[in-house]
Structures are given as C-alpha cells and as structure tokens.
Amino acid sequence: MQEILQVNYNNSWCYDIIFHNSYEKLGEELEKLSLSNHKVCIVCDSNTNTYLQEVINSTKEHVAFVDSYVFQAGEENKTLDTVKNLYEHLIKAKFDRNDVLIALGGGVVGDLVGYTAATYLRGIRFIQLPTTLLSMVDSSVGGKTGVDFDAYKNMVGAFHQPKCVYMNLSTLISLPKEQFSSGMSEVIKYGYIKDVSFYKWLQDNHDRILNQDYEVLREMVYHSCLYKKEVVERDPLEKGERALLNFGHTLGHAIEKLMSFKLYHGQCVALGMVAAIYMSAKRGMLTWEEVEDSVTLIQSFGLPVGISSIGITEVIAATKNDKKMEAGKIKFILLEKIGSGYIESDVTDEEMAAALEYIMQNN
Numbered sequence: 384m385q386e387i388l389q390v391n392y393n394n395s396w397c398y399d400i401i402f403h404n405s406y407e408k409l410g411e412e413l414e415k416l417s418l419s420n421h422k423v424c425i426v427c428d429s430n431t432n433t434y435l436q437e438v439i440n441s442t443k444e445h446v447a448f449v450d451s452y453v454f455q456a457g458e459e460n461k462t463l464d465t466v467k468n469l470y471e472h473l474i475k476a477k478f479d480r481n482d483v484l485i486a487l488g489g490g491v492v493g494d495l496v497g498y499t500a501a502t503y504l505r506g507i508r509f510i511q512l513p514t515t516l517l518s519m520v521d522s523s524v525g526g527k528t529g530v531d532f533d534a535y536k537n538m539v540g541a542f543h544q545p546k547c548v549y550m551n552l553s554t555l556i557s558l559p560k561e562q563f564s565s566g567m568s569e570v571i572k573y574g575y576i577k578d579v580s581f582y583k584w585l586q587d588n589h590d591r592i593l594n595q596d597y598e599v600l601r602e603m604v605y606h607s608c609l610y611k612k613e614v615v616e617r618d619p620l621e622k623g624e625r626a627l628l629n630f631g632h633t634l635g636h637a638i639e640k641l642m643s644f645k646l647y648h649g650q651c652v653a654l655g656m657v658a659a660i661y662m663s664a665k666r667g668m669l670t671w672e673e674v675e676d677s678v679t680l681i682q683s684f685g686l687p688v689g690i691s692s693i694g695i696t697e698v699i700a701a702t703k704n705d706k707k708m709e710a711g712k713i714k715f716i717l718l719e720k721i722g723s724g725y726i727e728s729d730v731t732d733e734e735m736a737a738a739l740e741y742i743m744q745n746n
C-alpha cells in the first residue's frame with residue numbers, strides 16, 4: 384500500500400493525501416508549499432487542542448510564524464458566527480493572501496476552516512489534518528467546505544481544494560468509540576455505492592476494525608480515500624456522479640436537522656442508508672435478505688438502524704431543502720444492487736414515509 388495518494392483535477396496534480404502514524408513527516412509536506420516567508424494559523428476545536436502543541440512543533444521550523452485559534456467543539460458551532468470570529472482573528476494577526484490555514488480536527492473543523500480559507504481575502508490556501516475517522520475517510524478529501532445555517536446542513540459553502548491532506552492515524556486512539564462508529568457510516572457507504580467486495584471485506588474484517596488493528600485501519604482508510612478521490616476527480620463540482628456520495632444523506636441530513644444535531648452526522652447517515660436500502664428493496668432491486676444483512680452489518684459497527692419517534696411529515700418537509708433538489712425534484716440515491724448506487728429523481732413522499740416507518744419500527 385502506498386503512503387501517498389495524489390488527487391488530480393483536469394489531468395494535473397492538485398494535492399497529495401498522506402497516510403502516516405505521526406506528524407513526523409508534516410514538515411516535509413510544508414516545505415513543498417514554500418512557506419518560509421509566510422504565516423500559518425492552526426485552527427482546532429476544544430478537543431483536538433490536545434494535538435496542537437505536537438503540530439506546532441512539527442510546523443514551526445518550516446514557516447515564518449505559527450499562530451493558532453481554538454473554538455468550542457461541536458456541530459452547533461459549525462456556523463457563520465464562528466467563521467466571523469476566525470476572520471476577526473486573522474485580520475488582527477494581519478494574515479495576507481499568501482498565508483495559510485491548517486485545519487486540525489474532524490469534519491466540523493475541516494469544513495469550517497476550508498470555508499474560511501475559501502472566502503477570506505477572496506481565498507487563501509489551507510491544509511487538512513483530519514483527526515476523526517469520518518474526516519479521514521471522507522470530509523478532508525474533495526474540497527466541499529461550508530457551514531450550517533439556521534440548522535440547515537451545509538447551506539452556505541464553497542468548493543475549495545486543500546493544498547495537502549495529512550492524516551496521522553494514531554490520533555484515532557483518543558477518538559471516542561461513538562465517533563469512530565459515526566465515521567464507519569461513511570466507510571460502509573463506499574461499499575454500497577461503489578464496490579461489493581469492499582462491503583464483504585468490511586464484514587470479514589469487522590472484529591479487527593473495531594479493535595483498531597493498525598494495518599486493517601490503514602487499509603480501510605486508504606481504500607475509502609481512493610474511492611472518494613476517484614469520484615471527485617471525475618466530478619469535482621457535483622454535476623453528476625459525485626451525488627452518489629450523498630447515499631443516506633437526503634433523509635440523514637433531514638434527521639440531523641430535526642434532532643438539532645443531538646445525533647452525529649454518521650449516525651444520521653446510517654439511518655438514511657437503512658431507509659434507502661429499504662426503498663431499494665421495495666423497488667425490487669435488493670432482496671429482503673440483503674436488507675437484513677445490511678441492518679446487521681450497520682448495527683454491528685455501533686450505528687443506529689432505528690429511531691424511536693420522529694415526525695415523518697417534518698422529515699419529508701426537511702428533505703425539500705436538500706442541495707440536490709432540481710426543478711422541485713429530489714435527486715435521491717438508491718441501489719440497483721449492493722456495490723452500485725444510482726441517482727433516482729422520482730422518489731415519492733409515500734416511499735420516503737414507508738422507509739421512515741420502517742426505521743421507526745426497527746428501533
């Protein structure tokens with residue numbers, strides 16, 4: 384397995400994804416960006432703060448000045464208010480167009496810092512140092528950045544590619560179990576939409592994954608990044624195929640909003656995936672045995688497959704704010720079989736309601 388994956392757009396190199404078990408090689412990556420005359424601001428949250436000093440130590444000899452900024456952890460802080468506070472910090476610290484932001488944390492830090500970098504002074508460079516499983520396998524790659532707006536998920540954002548994604552897999556040691564499970568949701572997603580053999584590999588390696596066997600984790604993170612990289616290279620701006628990465632997200636995002644972010648993103652995606660799997664079976668594309676198998680697999684990674692009570696009408700109404708709406712129709716991701724997702728534009732409210740009833744009865 385390689386230590387680096389290259390992400391290319393329009394057949395030319397855009398950035399590298401580095402897989403490592405420490406921050407030892409971060410300096411080498413910073414050297415490639417020629418930052419000796421430029422400042423960096425390492426932005427983290429109140430938990431990923433733990434890794435701040437280590438990252439400062441690996442950074443300071445390769446840049447002109449290291450600054451840092453810490454905000455309160457949690458999806459509820461992925462807002463324009465936090466972005467505004469960060470803009471103020473950068474203005475005070477006289478960050479200019481050649482200076483760089485470093486996102487040290489999970490998807491919340493990455494999305495928010497990426498969006499700040501996309502908009503501050505009309506765009507500056509940024510680097511992703513993902514520290515959650517979810518951010519390693521999904522959010523740090525592909526350049527979707529943004530924040531929530533009035534609890535509407537990722538309503539304000541921009542496509543802005545990082546200059547480097549450097550993952551130190553050893554940071555997963557301190558990640559709470561439930562957060563690890565949340566990340567597994569996006570991993571399982573690749574099996575459903577892209578590769579049945581990956582789905583089977585996840586079943587076969589279940590125990591080693593949950594025991595965080597380093598070699599297995601590395602293989603899993605690497606392959607997840609490879610799936611994501613291939614999709615975003617072909618369709619960086621989500622004109623087509625990239626929408627497949629939204630498998631489980633249409634209902635997932637609606638549930639996330641209605642639960643006021645009390646459930647994690649990956650947990651809501653898991654519920655959304657179970658609903659989409661049910662809908663695919665109802666249309667005759669999956670067998671009921673495959674539905675049962677899926678529920679078992681998703682649950683075995685510590686993810687929810689049912690929810691006690693949620694307003695079906697409210698969830699369906701919330702899906703109408705999805706960014707995948709086109710001419711009043713939702714682009715829903717269904718499965719023609721396990722390992723192959725497709726975009727379906729004629730999903731009805733009745734189908735969604737039946738799937739939501741199914742996940743309520745699963746609780």
Ligand SMILES: NC(=O)c1ccc[n+]([C@@H]2O[C@H](COP(=O)([O-])OP(=O)(O)OC[C@H]3O[C@@H](n4cnc5c(N)ncnc54)[C@H](O)[C@@H]3O)[C@@H](O)[C@H]2O)c1
Nearest residue numbers: 430456489490491492514515517521522527554557558648
């Ligand atoms: N841009 C994209 O393509 C994309 C893809 C998927 C998800 N997302 C977004 O990502 C977000 C979810 O990301 P997430 O699950 O990483 O959430 P998160 O960033 O909130 O991290 C989860 C929790 O773990 C803590 N944490 C992070 N790393 C840690 C570590 N190593 N040890 C201990 N604690 C640690 C964080 O402080 C936080 O409390 C959502 O906002 C979602 O919309 C974006």
Ligand SMILES: O=C(O)C(=O)C[C@@H](O)[C@H](O)[C@H](O)COP(=O)(O)O
Nearest residue numbers: 521525527536537625628629632706
């Ligand atoms: O990278 C993508 O494209 C994705 O859809 C990945 C998703 O896992 C992620 O949650 C993304 O932020 C959702 O995008 P959105 O456009 O529906 O907000």
Ligand SMILES: [Zn+2]
Nearest residue numbers: 569632648652
């Ligand atoms: Zn997601």
